[in-house]
Amino acid sequence: MIRVTVWNEFKHEIRNPEVAAIYPEGIHGCIASFLGANDDMEIKTATLDMDEHGLTDEVLDNTDVLIWWGHLAHGSVRDDIVEKIYKKVHRGMGLIALHSAHNSKIFHKLMGTTCSLRWRDNAREHIWCVNPSHPIAKGVPADFRIDREEMYGEFFDIPAPDELVYIGWFNGGEVFRSGCVFNRAHGKIFYFQPGHETNPIFHMPEIQKIITNAVRYVYNENKAEDVACAHTPAVE
Amino acid sequence: MIRVTVWNEFKHEIRNPEVAAIYPEGIHGCIASFLGANDDMEIKTATLDMDEHGLTDEVLDNTDVLIWWGHLAHGSVRDDIVEKIYKKVHRGMGLIALHSAHNSKIFHKLMGTTCSLRWRDNAREHIWCVNPSHPIAKGVPADFRIDREEMYGEFFDIPAPDELVYIGWFNGGEVFRSGCVFNRAHGKIFYFQPGHETNPIFHMPEIQKIITNAVRYVYNENKAEDVACAHTPAVE
Amino acid sequence: MIRVTVWNEFKHEIRNPEVAAIYPEGIHGCIASFLGANDDMEIKTATLDMDEHGLTDEVLDNTDVLIWWGHLAHGSVRDDIVEKIYKKVHRGMGLIALHSAHNSKIFHKLMGTTCSLRWRDNAREHIWCVNPSHPIAKGVPADFRIDREEMYGEFFDIPAPDELVYIGWFNGGEVFRSGCVFNRAHGKIFYFQPGHETNPIFHMPEIQKIITNAVRYVYNENKAEDVACAHTPAVE
Amino acid sequence: MIRVTVWNEFKHEIRNPEVAAIYPEGIHGCIASFLGANDDMEIKTATLDMDEHGLTDEVLDNTDVLIWWGHLAHGSVRDDIVEKIYKKVHRGMGLIALHSAHNSKIFHKLMGTTCSLRWRDNAREHIWCVNPSHPIAKGVPADFRIDREEMYGEFFDIPAPDELVYIGWFNGGEVFRSGCVFNRAHGKIFYFQPGHETNPIFHMPEIQKIITNAVRYVYNENKAEDVACAHTPAVE
Numbered sequence: 001m002i003r004v005t006v007w008n009e010f011k012h013e014i015r016n017p018e019v020a021a022i023y024p025e026g027i028h029g030c031i032a033s034f035l036g037a038n039d040d041m042e043i044k045t046a047t048l049d050m051d052e053h054g055l056t057d058e059v060l061d062n063t064d065v066l067i068w069w070g071h072l073a074h075g076s077v078r079d080d081i082v083e084k085i086y087k088k089v090h091r092g093m094g095l096i097a098l099h100s101a102h103n104s105k106i107f108h109k110l111m112g113t114t115c116s117l118r119w120r121d122n123a124r125e126h127i128w129c130v131n132p133s134h135p136i137a138k139g140v141p142a143d144f145r146i147d148r149e150e151m152y153g154e155f156f157d158i159p160a161p162d163e164l165v166y167i168g169w170f171n172g173g174e175v176f177r178s179g180c181v182f183n184r185a186h187g188k189i190f191y192f193q194p195g196h197e198t199n200p201i202f203h204m205p206e207i208q209k210i211i212t213n214a215v216r217y218v219y220n221e222n223k224a225e226d227v228a229c230a231h232t233p234a235v236e
Numbered sequence: 237m238i239r240v241t242v243w244n245e246f247k248h249e250i251r252n253p254e255v256a257a258i259y260p261e262g263i264h265g266c267i268a269s270f271l272g273a274n275d276d277m278e279i280k281t282a283t284l285d286m287d288e289h290g291l292t293d294e295v296l297d298n299t300d301v302l303i304w305w306g307h308l309a310h311g312s313v314r315d316d317i318v319e320k321i322y323k324k325v326h327r328g329m330g331l332i333a334l335h336s337a338h339n340s341k342i343f344h345k346l347m348g349t350t351c352s353l354r355w356r357d358n359a360r361e362h363i364w365c366v367n368p369s370h371p372i373a374k375g376v377p378a379d380f381r382i383d384r385e386e387m388y389g390e391f392f393d394i395p396a397p398d399e400l401v402y403i404g405w406f407n408g409g410e411v412f413r414s415g416c417v418f419n420r421a422h423g424k425i426f427y428f429q430p431g432h433e434t435n436p437i438f439h440m441p442e443i444q445k446i447i448t449n450a451v452r453y454v455y456n457e458n459k460a461e462d463v464a465c466a467h468t469p470a471v472e
Numbered sequence: 473m474i475r476v477t478v479w480n481e482f483k484h485e486i487r488n489p490e491v492a493a494i495y496p497e498g499i500h501g502c503i504a505s506f507l508g509a510n511d512d513m514e515i516k517t518a519t520l521d522m523d524e525h526g527l528t529d530e531v532l533d534n535t536d537v538l539i540w541w542g543h544l545a546h547g548s549v550r551d552d553i554v555e556k557i558y559k560k561v562h563r564g565m566g567l568i569a570l571h572s573a574h575n576s577k578i579f580h581k582l583m584g585t586t587c588s589l590r591w592r593d594n595a596r597e598h599i600w601c602v603n604p605s606h607p608i609a610k611g612v613p614a615d616f617r618i619d620r621e622e623m624y625g626e627f628f629d630i631p632a633p634d635e636l637v638y639i640g641w642f643n644g645g646e647v648f649r650s651g652c653v654f655n656r657a658h659g660k661i662f663y664f665q666p667g668h669e670t671n672p673i674f675h676m677p678e679i680q681k682i683i684t685n686a687v688r689y690v691y692n693e694n695k696a697e698d699v700a701c702a703h704t705p706a707v708e
Numbered sequence: 709m710i711r712v713t714v715w716n717e718f719k720h721e722i723r724n725p726e727v728a729a730i731y732p733e734g735i736h737g738c739i740a741s742f743l744g745a746n747d748d749m750e751i752k753t754a755t756l757d758m759d760e761h762g763l764t765d766e767v768l769d770n771t772d773v774l775i776w777w778g779h780l781a782h783g784s785v786r787d788d789i790v791e792k793i794y795k796k797v798h799r800g801m802g803l804i805a806l807h808s809a810h811n812s813k814i815f816h817k818l819m820g821t822t823c824s825l826r827w828r829d830n831a832r833e834h835i836w837c838v839n840p841s842h843p844i845a846k847g848v849p850a851d852f853r854i855d856r857e858e859m860y861g862e863f864f865d866i867p868a869p870d871e872l873v874y875i876g877w878f879n880g881g882e883v884f885r886s887g888c889v890f891n892r893a894h895g896k897i898f899y900f901q902p903g904h905e906t907n908p909i910f911h912m913p914e915i916q917k918i919i920t921n922a923v924r925y926v927y928n929e930n931k932a933e934d935v936a937c938a939h940t941p942a943v944e
Contacts, residue, residue: 090821090822090865092605103937109820110820111820112817112818112819112820112892113798113892113893114798114893114935114936116935116936116937116938117937118937118938118939118940119937119938119939119940120939120940120941120942123942124708126409126410126411126707126708128389128390128391128410128411129390129391130390130391130392130413131396132391132658132696133564133655133658133659133660133692133694133696138694142391143390143409143707145409145707153364153940154364154365154366154379154403155364155365155366155368155378156366157798157893157935159867159870159890159891159892160367160399160400160870160891162867162868163396164396164400167390167403167411167413168411169405169406169409169410169411170405171708171942171944172941172942172943172944173362173379173381173405173942173943173944174362174364174405174942174943175362175364175403175404175405175411177366177403182867183605183867183868184820184821184867185821185822185865186604186605187605188605220605222605222610224604224605227822227824227865228822228824229811229824229825229826229827230824230826230827231826231827231828232826232827232828232861233828233880234828234831234879234880234881234882235598235615235617235880235881235882236596236598236643236879236880236881326585326586326629328841339701345584346584347584348581348582348583348584348656349562349656349657350562350657350699350700352699352700352701352702353701354701354702354703354704355701355702355703355704356703356704356705356706359706360944362943362944368894368932369800369891369894369895369896369928369930369932374930379943381943389704393562393657393699395631395634395654395655395656396634396655398631398632407706407708407944408705408706408707408708409706409707409708410706410707418631419631419632419841420584420585420631421585421586421629422840422841423841424841456841458841458846460840460841463586463588463629464586464588465575465588465589465590465591466588466590466591467590467591467592468590468591468592468625469592469644470592470595470643470644470645470646471644471645471646471834471851471853472643472644472645472832472834472879598881598882598883600861600862600863600882600883601862601863602862602863602864602885603868604863614863615862615881617881625836626836626837626838626851626875627836627837627838627840627850628838632839632871632872635868636868636872639862639875639883639885640883641877641878641881641882641883642877645834645851645853645877646834646836646877647834647836647875647876647877647883649838649875
């Protein structure tokens with residue numbers, strides 16, 4: 001059983017009726033709902049305004065995969081909680097960073113770069129798979145169209161991904177490394193670009209399939225103990 | 237001094253007046269001409285119909301960087317000469333494979349994959365840099381437009397490049413890993429997608445700059461001896 | 473069910489009583505035996521002297537993972553059969569190349585390099601994991617000792633592996649990238665260095681665990697159709 | 709002209725006469741001295757106890773490559789200065805992290821992992837090149853011996869390096885990825901393991917050659933402007 005916690009800052013849905021109409025249960029609710037249909041997953045949600053952002057030690061200790069959606073409120077996420085997540089990823093908790101999570105504290109901290117990019121609203125996108133045998137791409141069409149999405153364009157200031165799975169095309173002429181896997185210590189991270197709040201991205205079957213696959217891919221059943229430097233005897 | 241040999245099958249320019257009008261000296265002549273303006277390079281050309289395709293042992297022994305343009309006549313390139321090039325790359329000769337050289341015998345042999353892709357004529361392309369500090373991108377705009385070019389689209393069946401430098405955008409909705417570096421033994425290989433024969437690609441200053449940079453990048457001044465398995469004494 | 477074919481040239485076991493004593497059923501028999509204990513695997517064997525080296529179209533069409541052990545007789549393997557294996561790997565058949573398979577025709581063809589290395593008999597080895605969360609390392613100690621093994625040392629002339637899982641240490645002072653994953657088209661390849669015929673390597677539980685894990689890792693349940701260049705309509 | 713700043717915490721040399729005997733001018737003085745012999749380099753030094761650790765804005769603004777040696781006093785390095793260095797690396801300042809700099813704040817921050825390892829004093833090491841055409845390896849023997857060095861062993865908790873250049877062998881049975889290149893934004897980072905303070909490592913010609921090559925390799929003559937997310941008009 002993969003224990004997934006879907007975290008959302010949950011601000012747009014409250015402030016903006018357009019977003020609330022698309023995601024009446026919040027973006028986290030939508031993601032929790034389609035993931036919940038899988039027998040091998042157990043889903044919780046957490047949001048910024050909950051106590052400790054809903055990410056208490058107990059929650060984190062019982063999370064195998066953390067999904068992160070944030071945008072307006074990156075700066076409001078407490079540094080001590082970011083530090084806890086960081087350590088959990090090192091020990092094997094998977095992380096799926098969605099859309100504007102490229103600018104979240106936790107993603108920056110794991111990447112070691114600025115993660116900056118170019119952007120513009122209201123573009124049309126095609127998502128192309130450049131690694132068709134990758135588990136994240138299983139059962140997903142080789143390419144698919146997103147009728148309206150925020151454009152995120154290169155240069156995307158990330159370290160070269162350990163695995164590049166998707167590249168996005170935008171009708172304004174831009175491209176983007178839209179689906180990237182990074183390994184950090186014992187944890188796997190999947191960054192996936194689609195998911196702007198005013199577009200019904202998370203209702204799309206292709207997107208749901210990719211996120212579902214990604215949960216299984218970043219899941220590490222063998223969490224590691226604390227990783228620390230160790231004085232060790234010779235083996236010879 | 238970098239000794240460059242520009243190889244071209246030189247078929248389209250002879251058969252097709254449209255191509256001849258764009259490249260009156262042949263594609264090889266055009267490339268040789270702009271590279272020849274560099275004080276640190278010495279340029280030769282060679283074509284399919286020359287004796288041994290112009291790639292005699294003497295020529296190969298005096299080539300630091302081989303540039304390859306082929307399309308119609310991949311099958312006519314002699315296997316024994318491909319084998320010689322293969323070994324030269326292993327010992328440190330740089331290779332720049334342009335456009336439809338993705339389907340050349342030498343590129344296939346170095347990649348170990350089918351190098352297949354999707355394609356269509358007469359697209360508009362934008363080239364985006366995803367590795368702006370890479371030597372091949374030096375002095376080249378972050379993105380630039382090619383008004384008319386053949387579309388090459390993903391999935392491009394290559395091993396994950398050692399370095400991904402450029403991604404192409406096409407107005408038909410496609411993307412492509414357009415500029416890729418691969419290391420094989422002591423040789424560096426740069427694959428670069430633009431360069432269809434009916435479009436004046438090699439007259440574009442951005443393209444000329446990229447190819448010029450690539451010559452310097454794939455150049456290895458320290459060629460290696462024959463690489464063979466060796467029985468060796470312990471060092472301890 | 474993963475359909476595994478274990479291929480062995482099966483020469484040493486016949487000629488050399490020392491090897492026959494270690495592997496009375498042949499190296500292939502030993503590997504087939506420990507793999508056969510897994511409920512999710514179905515094991516066949518094939519050897520050089522069988523008709524078509526035991527790798528008929530029917531066998532290859534029903535192989536998900538091919539394990540390859542060869543040494544003396546690399547040159548006797550038919551080129552047309554190597555070509556068939558090559559295409560099967562491209563379409564998703566996994567390949568595990570053991571020990572001196574670094575010099576097999578199929579491994580060379582997939583790598584695009586010479587795969588040369590330094591070597592010497594009768595060394596003591598330690599195998600260290602440098603990617604502890606990798607599925608191939610699951611349940612295997614972080615390091616383990618092989619009392620006697622042929623030394624394979626750097627420089628190992630392979631492309632930079634897509635994933636480096638193990639590094640070997642030898643008492644003569646050498647190191648080696650002993651466990652490497654490569655992706656080629658839809659196929660995954662695992663090269664694993666231990667396995668000299670005069671040492672009982674394939675009887676070691678750590679080695680058996682690694683090979684068992686590797687079978688599951690290189691298995692691709694979704695074989696791809698023929699990969700060929702395709703003229704395609706615009707998606708926009 | 710490459711402007712190099714060699715930074716050293718400069719604690720061991722003051723407290724420990726054994727270290728002072730090896731490095732009477734400090735480790736920074738030794739490195740500055742051998743690098744200073746190169747016509748294309750201009751060398752400064754800086755140490756922890758200087759004002760702002762010797763890394764004022766003026767110094768950092770005039771540094772192309774920063775070399776970092778620290779061990780005892782990682783915790784004493786001011787976070788605000790680490791942040792400045794971090795941003796400079798992003799814009800193109802090269803960083804060479806020597807030996808126990810694996811545990812420095814700046815290296816951790818750039819890696820996004822714990823950088824933990826196993827260690828033990830007084831080992832014998834061999835350094836093997838696994839990337840012989842790499843510019844950092846130019847003119848350096850394929851392998852060389854260090855008579856006495858601190859052992860650093862795997863698992864080394866770093867992201868998979870963008871380029872692996874050296875692997876270390878230790879007589880206690882361990883191996884280590886001793887020479888690793890990482891790219892972060894516009895900056896290149898070279899981590900190099902040898903350099904324990906009680907061993908005369910930086911007096912060795914092979915080590916001096918590698919560090920000299922590394923200075924040239926991580927040097928980026930084209931520093932980038934501030935990298936920030938940008939709202940941009942369509943290019944189509």
